[in-house]
Amino acid sequence: MTAQPWESRQPARARVLETATRLFYTEGIHSVGIDRIIAEAGVAKATFYRHFPSKDDLVRAYVVEQSSWQRAAVAGMPTASPRAKLEAIFTLMCDFGAGPDYRGCAFVNAAAEYPDPAHPVRQAIADHRRWLRDLYRELLTGEGHPDAERTADMLMLLRDGLSVGLDLDDPVRVRAAVEETLAAVLGRGSAMSEQGTTAGRR
Known part of the structure; x- marks a missing residue:
């Protein structure tokens, strides 16, 4: 799943948190990996770790x-x-x-x-x-x-x-x-x- 156009205009931290919220709630926290969140939020790995170490x-x-x-x-x-x-x-x-x-x-x-x-x-x-x-x-x-x-x-x-x-x-x-x-x-x-x-x- 790729980021939607309106999502790309959101600040990176907000996109990551929105994606994580959806996935954590529907699928469970430990079952969702960081790489998937990064991919679906449409952010670079370095950007992710800058906001969430x-x-x-x-x-x-x-x-x-x-x-x-x-x-x-x-x-x-x-x-x-x-x-x-x-x-x-x-x-x-x-x-x-x-x-x-x-x-x-x-x-x-x-x-x-x-x-x-x-x-x-x-x-x-x-x-x-x-x-x-x-x-x-x-x-x-x-x-x-x-x-x-x-x-x-x-x-x-x-x-x-x-x-x-x-x-x-x-x-x-x-x-x-x-x-x-x-x-x-x-x-x-x-x-x-x-x-x-x-x-x-x-």
């Missing part, structure tokens, strides 16, 4: 980029209350997971290929998870939840289970289970079904 540096950049995308998506949500934002976050996950290109959670997938918690890639994944847990806690606190700290941990477990369930089970049933769980955690009925579609992949 090693493949692990590229993988860490990929994880950081995924985290930045999610942070921007959350920041751009036009929600009126902390509760609505929490529901919108889980709706976004359900919508993404119901799509035909869903291959699981990029962070969970990457963690499975980098089992050492001290590795820079795992550290980047841990940074993302700290941000997400803190976000849940802040939104729960803003909603006046009596135990925001413990409940944020529960939402992390819900999020992790959701990321796997969307890949293995019927997304419509998974969404319904998430709605019910959020309603129990937050203490009132969930509005998720009104925010997103319920179309499944299967």
Whole structure:
């Protein structure tokens, strides 16, 4: 696969990262070699190594980029209350997971290929998870939840289970289970079904 004309106008680092993101997510990190990324990104080998001294540096950049995308998506949500934002976050996950290109959670997938918690890639994944847990806690606190700290941990477990369930089970049933769980955690009925579609992949 050769680079498209519009890709050749992108900065080399962005082209490499875009190519790596597509290949890592669809095929797995360790199964994709640097030479293939270089070829499909349409950059010289020297250019690649100028931006990414090693493949692990590229993988860490990929994880950081995924985290930045999610942070921007959350920041751009036009929600009126902390509760609505929490529901919108889980709706976004359900919508993404119901799509035909869903291959699981990029962070969970990457963690499975980098089992050492001290590795820079795992550290980047841990940074993302700290941000997400803190976000849940802040939104729960803003909603006046009596135990925001413990409940944020529960939402992390819900999020992790959701990321796997969307890949293995019927997304419509998974969404319904998430709605019910959020309603129990937050203490009132969930509005998720009104925010997103319920179309499944299967």
